[in-house]
Amino acid sequence: MDVSGLLAQVLNGLQYGLLLFLISSGLTLVFGVMGVINLAHGSLFMIGAYAAFAITRLTGALWLALPAAVAGGLLFGALLERVLFRRFYRREHLDQVLLTFALILLFEEARSALLGNDFHSVPAPAVLDFSVPVTAAFSYSAYRLAVLAVCLLVAVLMFLGIERTRLGSAVRAAAEKPEMVELLGLDARRIHMVVFAVGTALAMLAGALAAPLQSVYPNMGDGFLIVSFVVVVVGGVGSVAGAFWGALLIGLVDTLGKAYVPGAAGLAVYVLMAAVLLWRPGGLFARGA
Template sequence: MDPAIFLIQLLNSLQYGLLLFLVASGLTLIFGIMGIINLAHGSFYMIGAYLAFSLTAAVGNFWLALFLGVLLSVALGLALEWLLIQRLYHRDHLYQVLLTYGLILIFEEARSLIWGDDVHGVQVPEFLNFSIPLTETLSYQVYRVVMSGICLLLAAAMYFLIQRTRLGMMIRAGATNREMVQALGINIGLLYRLVFALGIALAAFAGMLGSPISSVYPGMGNQVLIVSFVVVVIGGIGSVRGALVAALLIGIADTFGKVLVPQIAGMTAYLLMAAVLLWRPEGLFKRA
């Protein structure tokens, strides 16, 4: 492979991996800290994309739409936790799977009723709608670079929130010992509600941010859901740092898999997962 092409493919891997991280980090938070298996996580990604489509059309500005979309998805997350999820903390995983699977069906049907079954597109914001020529034939869309930058910023913010703030400390403590945290006078219910809303907002935000370069279509969440679970398992359940490393690894495996071993391109992410699990059954970064 030509070194220039190799670098471009590395850039492609990075960009895909970072967007994947955004979705998977929410999943790993909800799974690792609250112990909830959220099968509907992909649906929130889809909802985010549809929100971006509708809100951009309504307010005429992509960034304002992003902001409003985040507010709406946080509200949705809070409401769902209050209405449904909080009843599941003491239940078996099977109940969680049942409920969140049910949510997938409800969201799909609601999507069909509200937006119909057509494919939609979201316009890239005007001032970012150009490409930088890299080689004679290939250009790189500036929006993709900006998107990766935003993902990196969010990753840093999340690291800071969890490792360096009082709230993060409480969240980490709550994940380790729920009863003890409660005994210390911290409102664990509220804490969980916030974590859930944050997780949902991350998935929806990923859907919104990715909508101009992907497209907006029925069932778009399902693919993302499966690969996000792979990220969570490789990274170690509950580890945000693990999710970042795993998402980047999958980005590399997927990109180079397609180019170098196209016959098994559909399997590279799973092969990577199998290899990691053989080596470290608890994932790359086990939560302390």
């Protein structure tokens, strides 16, 4: 076996998995805390990517897109929660699915009207436009390594926020036993808004980070949305730790599958999901049952 090739593939898998973590952590919290299946989460990723494209084109600096995606995502998420999602917590899942599906159509149409339907590539920042040899025969672009680092940093901040702050413990409580929040006299509305805003910001940040890696194109979030749902199911609904390890697992399985079993690559992730569901129906990090 080609060992240096394997090393490069593992790096690819980790990088893909960490990006998936940014998307699926928001998805799992929104699902776990609010009980809302947000199909539009992939479109938020798309919005972040197109925002990075637009900002880079206007200013030439991708760096600006990252704080813009986070700040814009927090505001946009809070607004969406306040105006739309709040009214749907007590509605049936079908209503929620219709709402979020409508949002996908709205977001894509808005993107089409504002920025067109073209496929665009986004240049990586000039400072990171060089390659680092990872094996004798294969180099890794510095930007990819930077994305890896940023994702890890965000993951650490997420853990600290969830495990070490009062708000974090309230979110955990809400995810594990939603009815407990009100019994404890916590402000459920505030928790919901924060969770939704953070989830939106993470998805948009992931989009902005991914823009130079993936190019930007219409409906680019769709593929990520589906894989992110797989991550949520594998990791356990509502668990950020589950989303983290689930995302890394899925990222590695998908990448190594594509590299070494190309015929079954599309299938590997779903076989893994089925296996996890059989073994631990609640996911790897299921809330205490």
